[in-house]
Amino acid sequence: MTPNMSADEIKALVLEKLLQVAPDIEPAQLDTATPIRDQYDFDSMDFLHFAIALGQQCQLEIPEHDYRELQSVDGAVDYLVKHSNGNAAAK
Amino acid sequence: MAMREKSNARKLLMSRQIIRKNSEDWELIPNLLDYDAARDHFSWEHEMTLLDGLPAGGLNIAHEAVDRHAAGDRREHTALRWLDKSGEVTDFTYGDLSLLTNRFANVLRELGVQKGDRVFALCERIPSLYITALGTLKNGSVFCPLFSAFGPEPLRARLSIGEATVLVTSEALYRRKVAALRENLPQLRHVLLIREQAEGNLPADTQDFQQLLNHASEEFSIENTDPEDPALLHFTSGTTGKPKGALHVHEAVLAHHASARLALDLHPQDVFWCTADPGWVTGTSYGIIAPLVIGATMIVDQQEFDPERWYSILRDHKVSVWYTAPTAVRMMMKVGSELAKQYELPSLRFMASVGEPLNPEAVMWGEEAFGLPFHDNWWQTETGGIMIANFLSQPIRPGSMGRPLPGIEAAVVRLDKDGTLQVIDDPDQEGELALKRGWPSMFRTYLYEEERYQKCFHGEWYLTGDLARRDEDGYFWFVGRADDVIKSSGHLIGPFEVESTLMEHPAVAEAAVIGVPDPMAGEIVKGFVSLKPGFEAGEALQQEIMALARKRLGPAVAPRQIQIEPTLPRTRSGKIMRRLLKARELGLPEGDTSTLEGNE
Structure with missing residues (x-):
């Protein structure tokens, strides 16, 4: 992830990580403003794996108490936009 | 074998580490003060005198849990404090709960649901679930909880093996997971839906739970159940074959009551929070029945795990006894003790954990974060209640499950080659954990x-x-x-159930499922598959197989990792060797492979 990535690019990245953890999610059906676990069976372990994958991809230390901000796709995008200043892409 | 020896040496070292207790720290006199004396003086006959029994001589869990308190001086005491997802509180007194469960028992009676018929629940943690469980018991029917994050396949298997007559579920869960199964469940006569909005059409062949409840009478006289009448059905998993339905009887309430008093030190004035979901046995025995039988207040939180929310609940609702699970403890540890320390928890006096062994670091972390150690205990679906525990008044051996409860005989045993059973009396010898049969919450059959x-x-x-x-x-x-x-987040997962689902993918030729160590969940499920000719291994196919497994099984059961292999190792007789896959995964010696075929 780079500081000049657009919100759309960040969203694509969030969805990619989400689908790695829970490939049963259909992005077209997903309401990005609503918590993921209100729409799909997405348990605490899934959530943890999702948060870790996002942190790794963005080379960002996401403290656990910020995890609640990652509950929806939009929330995760906002969080990454807010915290990504100066972080280079992992790949 | 060097690894095993090293691990044993470490365990022995840890076994010398002891957390001693100081009676000045106790706010209440512990129910179990002297372990040996408590064991010597214990009898199940005496335990029965602490309960009521039914007027006509029978025994019914719901009477002990609800009606006897509602008829006495605890009528106005809060039995259940429910927190919805937003944290809003709804309280139910013992009196409220008695009337609501009477209503549900009447609903069942009016539907023609008989004693012994099985009533299943597939719900989030909402009040209707608790009303369903206790109302079912009042009617003499058998209550069977299903985990709401199960996918359609585990649900179909359990509803079908358990021959469900009634299913209580939410409209959303029904539409997503059950509606498509209906034609294969001919025994299922009544589906009662909990609806978020009363408007709109109900799905075909379903009824509105709330409407039925509203129209039912508040007067009900409990079915005169015998202590040996079936009450609870809990599914568990073995290595092979279908899920097993462990059946428990009303007499189990003696063990729920005794273990809540002795292992959890529950007193009637306690506010108790068992974080387990009633979809699993802990969430029923200790998340519904035991705290109510004691006459305590139980907390039910609809929301899933979130450390800050959990600490707020402990503080705001003055939780005094807390029963949780190793995965949750380890997740809290990951967040760190600083957050926990920001919450003043003067009411909290006892913490316990169950599901899988709690590592010594986690036991000790409790002291650092909350000023109290976690007390690990051990039991399983079949035992119906806590069998072995670390007690409030007794020293803790961090990493140990503790000592047998009064009334419970436990031993390490070995079966000789000729099939005779040997009880191993020498200390520190490995063998199978065995319990002397006859405690009240022992399962009575696999259905x-x-x-x-x-x-x-x-x-x-x-x-x-x-x-x-x-x-x-x-x-x-x-x-x-x-x-x-496989034991993942404290839940038993049968590899066969998962393998059967993996085999449903058109590309999969063979499948084997093992548990691999995970720092949070203890173990996570990993699936190995080989492909049919014409299919190309790759990430896309891997994800596709995983997606299918998650849709069918749900996240608690489906593999969290899939690995595609050219072939899977088999014995000469054709059996896939899960143990060899596991040894490879862990980098352990693979042992004797002379009976192997393929993949060498």
Whole structure:
């Protein structure tokens, strides 16, 4: 992830990580403003794996108490936009 | 074998680490003060005198849990404090709960649901679930909880094996997971839906739970159940075959009551929070029944795990006794003790954990974060209640499951080659953990699988399938499973159930499922598959197989990792060797491979 990535690019990245953890999610059906676990069976372990994958991809230390901000796709995008200043892409 | 020896040496070292207790720290006099005396003086006959019994001489869990308190001076005491997802509180007194469960019992009676018929619930943690459980017991029917994050396949298997007559579920869960299964469940006569909005059409062949409840009478006289009448059905998993329905009887309430008093030190004035979901046995025995039988207040939180929310609940609702699980403890540890320390928890006086062995670091972390250690205890679906525990008044051996409860005889045993059972009295010897049969919450059968049930017993001993050792002071230490069952986040997962689903993918030729160590969940499920000719291994296919498994099984059961292999190792007789896959995964010696075929 780079500081000049657009919100759309960040969203694509969030969805990619989400689908790695829970490939049963259909992005077209997903309401990005609503918590993921209100729409799909997405348990605490899934959530943890999702948060870790996002942190790794963005080379960002996401403290656990910020995890609640990652509950929806939009929330995760906002969080990454807010915290990504100066972080280079992992790949 | 060097690894095993090293691990044993470490365990022995840890067994010398002891957390001692100081009576000045106790706010209440513990129900179990002197371990040996409590064991000496214990009898199940005396335990029965602490309960009521039914007027006509029977025994019914719901009477002990609700009506006897509602008829006495605890009528206005809060029985259930429910927190919805937003944290808003709804309180139910024992009196409220008695009337609501009477209503549901009347609903069942009016639908023609008989004593012994099975009533299943598939719900989030909402009040209707608790009303359903207790109302079902009042009607003399058998309550069977289903985990709401199960996918359609585990649901179909359990509803079908358990021959569900009634299913109580939410409209959303029904539409997503059950509606498509209906034609294959001919026994299922009544589906009662909990609806978020009363408007709109109900799905075909369903009824509105709330409407039925509203129209039912508040007067009900409990079915005169016998202590040996079936009450609860809990599904669990073995290495092979279908899920097993462990059946428990009303007499189990003696063990719920005794273990809540002795192992959890529950008193009537306590505010108790069991974080387990009632979809699993802990969430029913200790998340519904035991705290109510004691007459305490129980907290139910609809929301899933979130450390800050959990600490707020402990503080705001003055939780005094807290029963949680290792995965949650380890997740809280990951967040760190600083957050926990920001919450003043003067009411909290006892913390316990169950599900899988709690590592010593986690036991100690409790002291750092909350000023109290976690007390690990051990039991399983089949035992119906806590069997072995670290007690409030007794020293803790971090990493040990503790010592047997009063009324429970536990031993380490070994079966000789000729099939005779040997009780191992020498300390620190590994063997299978066994319990002397006859405690009240012992399962009475695996539904329609009496042979499988009988296989669990050897003479007077119930064989638990867990390997353990006992130290010289009588503390038991978990060593491992005797079979291939996977334990993830405290839940048993049968590899066969998962493998069968993986095989449903058109590309999969063979499948094997094992548990691999995970720092949070203990183990996570990993699936190995080989492909049919014409299919190309790759990430896309891997994800596709995983997606199918998650849709069918749900996240608690489906593999979290899939690995595609050219072939899977088999014995000459054709059996896939899960143990070899596991040894490879862990980098352990693979042992004798002379009976192997392929993949060498």
